[in-house]
Amino acid sequence: MFRDTLGLALKNALRNRRRTLLTVASISISLFLLGVLLSVYQAFYHQEGPPEQALRLVTRNRVSLTFSLPEYYEQQIRKVPGVRELVPTSWFGGVYIDNRPENFFPRFATDPERIFEVYKEFTVPPEQLQVFQSERTAAAVGKTLAERLSFKLGQRVTIKGDIYPMDLELTIRAIFESDVENQDFAMYFHRKYLEEGLPQSRRGMVGTFGILADSAEAVPRIAKQIDDLYRNSERQTKTETERAFQLSFVSMLGNVKVFLLSICGALVFTILLVAANTMGMSVRERITEIGVLRTLGFTSGRVLSMIVAEAVLISLAGGLLGCGLAWGASGFLRQSQLMLSGLSFSPPVFLISLSIALAIGILSSLVPALGATRLPITSALRHTG
Amino acid sequence: MVNDLVVEATDLHKEFQRDAFQVIALQDVQLTIQRGEFVAFMGPSGSGKSTLLYLIAAIDRPTRGRVEVLGRDILQLKERAVADWRNENIGFIFQTFNLIPVLTARENVELPLLLTHLSRQERAEHAATALGLVGLSDRMDHYPRQLSGGQEQRVAIARAIVSDPSIILADEPTGDLDAQSAQEILTILSRLNRDHGKTILMVTHDPHAARHASKIRYLEKGQLLPEGSPQPE
Ligand SMILES: Nc1ncnc2c1ncn2[C@@H]1O[C@H](COP(=O)(O)OP(=O)(O)OP(=O)(O)O)[C@@H](O)[C@H]1O
Numbered sequence: 223m224f225r226d227t228l229g230l231a232l233k234n235a236l237r238n239r240r241r242t243l244l245t246v247a248s249i250s251i252s253l254f255l256l257g258v259l260l261s262v263y264q265a266f267y268h269q270e271g272p273p274e275q276a277l278r279l280v281t282r283n284r285v286s287l288t289f290s291l292p293e294y295y296e297q298q299i300r301k302v303p304g305v306r307e308l309v310p311t312s313w314f315g316g317v318y319i320d321n322r323p324e325n326f327f328p329r330f331a332t333d334p335e336r337i338f339e340v341y342k343e344f345t346v347p348p349e350q351l352q353v354f355q356s357e358r359t360a361a362a363v364g365k366t367l368a369e370r371l372s373f374k375l376g377q378r379v380t381i382k383g384d385i386y387p388m389d390l391e392l393t394i395r396a397i398f399e400s401d402v403e404n405q406d407f408a409m410y411f412h413r414k415y416l417e418e419g420l421p422q423s424r425r426g427m428v429g430t431f432g433i434l435a436d437s438a439e440a441v442p443r444i445a446k447q448i449d450d451l452y453r454n455s456e457r458q459t460k461t462e463t464e465r466a467f468q469l470s471f472v473s474m475l476g477n478v479k480v481f482l483l484s485i486c487g488a489l490v491f492t493i494l495l496v497a498a499n500t501m502g503m504s505v506r507e508r509i510t511e512i513g514v515l516r517t518l519g520f521t522s523g524r525v526l527s528m529i530v531a532e533a534v535l536i537s538l539a540g541g542l543l544g545c546g547l548a549w550g551a552s553g554f555l556r557q558s559q560l561m562l563s564g565l566s567f568s569p570p571v572f573l574i575s576l577s578i579a580l581a582i583g584i585l586s587s588l589v590p591a592l593g594a595t596r597l598p599i600t601s602a603l604r605h606t607g
Numbered sequence: 608m609v610n611d612l613v614v615e616a617t618d619l620h621k622e623f624q625r626d627a628f629q630v631i632a633l634q635d636v637q638l639t640i641q642r643g644e645f646v647a648f649m650g651p652s653g654s655g656k657s658t659l660l661y662l663i664a665a666i667d668r669p670t671r672g673r674v675e676v677l678g679r680d681i682l683q684l685k686e687r688a689v690a691d692w693r694n695e696n697i698g699f700i701f702q703t704f705n706l707i708p709v710l711t712a713r714e715n716v717e718l719p720l721l722l723t724h725l726s727r728q729e730r731a732e733h734a735a736t737a738l739g740l741v742g743l744s745d746r747m748d749h750y751p752r753q754l755s756g757g758q759e760q761r762v763a764i765a766r767a768i769v770s771d772p773s774i775i776l777a778d779e780p781t782g783d784l785d786a787q788s789a790q791e792i793l794t795i796l797s798r799l800n801r802d803h804g805k806t807i808l809m810v811t812h813d814p815h816a817a818r819h820a821s822k823i824r825y826l827e828k829g830q831l832l833p834e835g836s837p838q839p840e
């Protein structure tokens with residue numbers, strides 16, 4: 223029964239080959255775009271960080287990232303139950319060589335004794351770590367960064383200050399590595415070195431605290447407890463998971479989430495209209511045939527499922543094709559490093575895209591199919607056109 | 608036999624509402640058809656011939672009155688049951704053949720069997736038999752567009768008889784055909800009536816076609832003239 227319905231649906235789908243082909247093509251192009259957009263969305267918002275990330279929080283000034291926190295908060299935060307370790311980091315900003323984007327990389331002033339305790343996914347050769355920790359002007363750079371800018375151990379690097387009124391004269395003493403792609407695109411140097419170069423009035427401030435929790439379960443409670451500590455102080459804090467913190471960077475680009483989702487929505491809506499129009503057309507041409515089938519004893523439900531099956535076949539064909547294209551494009555974009563390195567057309571995105579194709583098939587055909595099958599048989603038979 | 612009454616219509620009345628005014632398509636029709644009869648219905652355009660066939664096939668419902676077909680009050684049946692009943696008991700033939708263009712002759716004929724419990728193999732056999740009966744064994748894998756009008760109508764007849772219904776309703780089956788093809792169709796219908804015991808109700812405009820029937824009934828302005836009435840002017 224099911225197989226026959228499907229067989230009939232397939233034959234009907236191939237009735238007007240050119241129209242079917244065009245419909246499949248337009249659905250596949252839309253689903254291709256949708257697939258890529260969803261992959262981008264996923265890369266931004268749903269990518270798994272390293273497992274250690276689940277244990278980490280970031281505390282910053284409640285007002286915004288550009289405001290800092292007093293360093294003595296560290297002692298108080300350390301006393302919050304569940305906090306295993308924490309480390310202050312301050313975004314230095316500054317200019318390396320010039321302002322070209324190729325020469326840009328994040329650089330942080332931090333505590334060399336603890337930075338790799340909190341960021342355990344970074345591995346540093348022990349002898350390099352030792353030199354980095356003992357030399358006041360030492361810097362540690364990530365491997366990805368080192369490769370990109372050909373940094374070598376022992377190389378001297380000058381960074382002109384902009385946020386801070388001082389220049390850094392650093393020597394690269396350690397190269398750390400992470401197994402998560404692009405995680406190690408950063409430079410760390412001694413906070414003490416920064417402090418010494420600052421006028422008295424600007425000392426004693428920290429950008430953020432990176433916190434390592436005892437367990438993932440403790441994370442939400444720790445966040446709340448820290449923020450409660452400073453609820454009534456002049457500088458209130460905002461503590462969130464590291465993941466959420468990273469996303470707040472993304473949202474500084476504007477509301478990317480809403481932007482991406484609204485494009486996806488518009489895309490789905492448009493393709494739904496196109497598909498509904500095509501299905502409406504092909505059903506209208508077949509009103510008499512529908513009357514004939516019902517005269518032969520086909521129930522309207524049966525005819526309805528045949529029409530819907532036809533639309534689903536067409537839209538799934540388009541969907542699969544589109545997913546294939548999106549998969550290829552994501553791979554290409556990832557390799558070319560033009561866009562997000564984490565971009566990949568993952569199984570969940572594939573399933574979502576295919577479900578959307580399925581829904582488009584059902585929704586686009588349901589209205590014309592209902593209209594045609596609810597028509598009295600006599601009217602269907604008398605239909606001309 | 609007790610129940611040799613195939614069709615029994617009592618006070619059958621059908622009105623259509625068209626815009627502001629009502630069209631009376633059938634007016635208090637009394638009709639009985641015996642098993643094995645071949646009845647031709649004649650009458651001017653708009654006299655209600657098609658409407659009568661539709662009511663007997665339970666394709667449409669009367670405004671009032673009763674229709675019993677094969678001893679069954681078909682007005683009591685729900686949509687689903689009506690569909691099954693029609694599939695089992697009624698073969699319908701249209702003036703315009705109404706084959707499904709994307710299906711071959713055999714597939715068209717198999718359509719009504721998709722609703723039965725027959726296996727694929729059995730369906731193919733039944734379809735082949737039906738196509739054999741209308742002399743199209745050599746055209747089974749042709750598509751409708753590869754067939755002549757007469758051949759198309761023969762496929763349509765095969766489709767109408769494939770589930771072995773006892774009643775065949777034909778609405779101007781030769782209306783779109785040349786004289787020779789029409790003759791072939793009428794011969795087939797006569798044979799189905801004579802050799803296979805099918806009860807046939809055929810609407811036609813053609814007096815020559817009507818002569819193949821065992822009885823001619825005339826309709827005029829929705830009224831069925833009494834049996835034996837001469838052809839009205
Ligand atoms: N679905 C409908 N809606 C409105 N009026 C209808 C409908 N079906 C039939 N009629 C009207 O009912 C009357 C009888 O129609 P019917 O089709 O039964 O005539 P007919 O005898 O078969 O005519 P023809 O020889 O032209 O096929 C006509 O006036 C027709 O216009």
Ligand SMILES: [Mg+2]
Pocket residue numbers: 656657658778
């Ligand atoms: Mg008619």
